[in-house]
Amino acid sequence: SRAGHRFRWGQGVYPLGRGDRVLWHANVGFDFSVWEMLAPLAFGATVVVGDAKEAGDPDALAACLARDAITAVHFVPRMLGLVTGRLSAAQAAQLRYVFCGGATMSAAVRDGWLTAYPWTRLFNQYGPTETCIDSTTYLCNGSEHSGEVPIGTPVDGTHVRVADHSLLPVAPGETGELLIGGAGLADGYLHQPERTAERFVTDPYGERLYRTG
Structure with missing residues (x-):
């Protein structure tokens, strides 16, 4: 299936395992929710079901990341910027993968996150719903100098x-x-x-x- 192909590609770029805990907090109408719900289960990781009432609250989301020891999470750029700084380094120590998509990520949002949590791997992802979750991905490294973050290279296939x-x-x-x-x-x-x-x-x-x- 298209989703299965996408999951297998992702496993080669940001592999999930038994120790991972992925937050499912996207609305089911948002295509990335398919990855949040199913990809962790396909590779032995845990899906942590978020509280819908917390979805738009950056303080509540930050608390959830710490409380539930989340290792992988997806944000739209605006929420990524709002959550930045609301977690201490110790509270975010377990975070490995942070995915960002749904709108254009600015350099300021990218730099703010990587300054606060430099050990995380921050991916900028682009892809309309018509192309199964995302079409391109870019691993941010903080060395870009433009006002916008690149959308990266195509996913496999x-x-x-x-x-x-x-x-x-x-x-x-x-x-x-x-x-x-x-x-x-x-x-x-x-x-x-x-x-x-x-x-x-x-x-x-x-x-x-x-x-x-």
């Missing part, structure tokens, strides 16, 4: 292309539309054939791609 109106690659440095292809693509939108035809297209080489817009 996925590829991205910046293309022109003919769906052909543009030259380096030119502006175009980001197209995504490969193993993670959805089949389309349920009962919406016109929308599916608009966003899931075939390029001149016969490859099926998703137009991100």
